[in-house]
Amino acid sequence: MAGTKTTFHEWSVGQVADRSGVTISALHFYEREGLISSWRNDGNQRRYGRDTLRRLAFIRASQLVGIPLATIKAALEDLPNQRTPREADWARLSSLWKKRLDLQIEQLIRLRDDLTTCIGCGCLSFKRCLLVNPGDQLATEGPGPRRLLPGTPRPDLDEAE
Amino acid sequence: MAGTKTTFHEWSVGQVADRSGVTISALHFYEREGLISSWRNDGNQRRYGRDTLRRLAFIRASQLVGIPLATIKAALEDLPNQRTPREADWARLSSLWKKRLDLQIEQLIRLRDDLTTCIGCGCLSFKRCLLVNPGDQLATEGPGPRRLLPGTPRPDLDEAE
DNA sequence: CTCACACCTCAACCTAGGTTGAGGTCAAGC
DNA sequence: GCTTGACCTCAACCTAGGTTGAGGTGTGAG
Secondary structure, rough: OOOOOOOOOEEEEEHHHHHHHHOHHHHHHHHHHHOOOOEEEEOOOOOEOOOHHHHHHHHEEEEEOOOOOHHHHHHHOOOOOOOOHHHHHHHHHHHHHHHHHHHHHHHHHHHHHHHHHHHHHHOOOOOOOOOOHHHHOOOOOOOOOOOOOOOOOOOOOOOOO | OOOOOOOEEEEEEHHHHHHOOOOOHHHHHHHHHOOOOOOOOOOOOOOOOOHHHHHHHHHHHHHOOOOOOHHHHHOOOOOOOOOOOOOHHHHHHHHHHHHHHHHHHHHHHHHHHHHHHHHHHHHOOOOOOOOOHHHHHHOOOOOOOOOOOOOOOOOOOOOOO
């Protein structure tokens, strides 16, 4: 097979895909978007270095936390450019996400409590309902896509239909 | 002004928009998607009934919980069709969402704890990291769009796991 | 030599949840 | 009778995060 020759810590796109669980098309996409990088071999095929797997792990973990790729990219750009990132570098990045998670959890809990109250009264009224007017914030946000939560709410965590 | 005449609990699209904070374009969109309904006056303008505000409140609240519109629509279709929905009907619907919220919160908390562990070890490795392989689940999901979470992982406020 | 497979590029497409704009109607007020 | 403002329809566009497919290259095995 082409390109299956394994040099010392240098991986083809297929190998990275297998090891990371990230599809090849997503790897191409991430590269286009500047989240990962590669060099080419003589046959113009991508070759990835050791830290690519780390980056991908970080990207996946960040997505789980709900961070958009653009933000993840910005965070990755803070990594040391010349030397290979150390554990401490990754740990520093991850701790950022923890703060976000704490915030998200806090918001969801507040939402749940509000929901409980609202179920109690059965109101769901725009004037009174805590759920619909969470955190004092009314529907006066100007034009543009309406974000229901400060943190980009998108459908999900969803299974049954 | 045209259409500003207020009949007994019958609202124009602009009035509903003002009262609900939902844009007119979104109201049109929801109607196209079958989440709300209206009738027309002599001038072909939409008129909305009393329960529309409730429906909108429910839609908004559901979106906060992270439910996709299609699911919200399905839930709304369970409402009594002939009589006007009562508080109890709304409360029943809302309680469904509470279960989802509980689940989401639980997952986020697990994620946060995993993250804490991972920051501790600084690993972020595909083989070891709890974050990247949440809940024993490895990257062996076959073809198709790769979902990082079993439940449609999309950026933001959700995505638990 | 030929096959099969891994890889390449580029463009088009997808879902969600809407927004934006063009072009037209209707009714009230001056 | 003209203007103004609210409303109508329909089609095109938007962001995110990719996927899919067409058409072509590279290469190792048999």
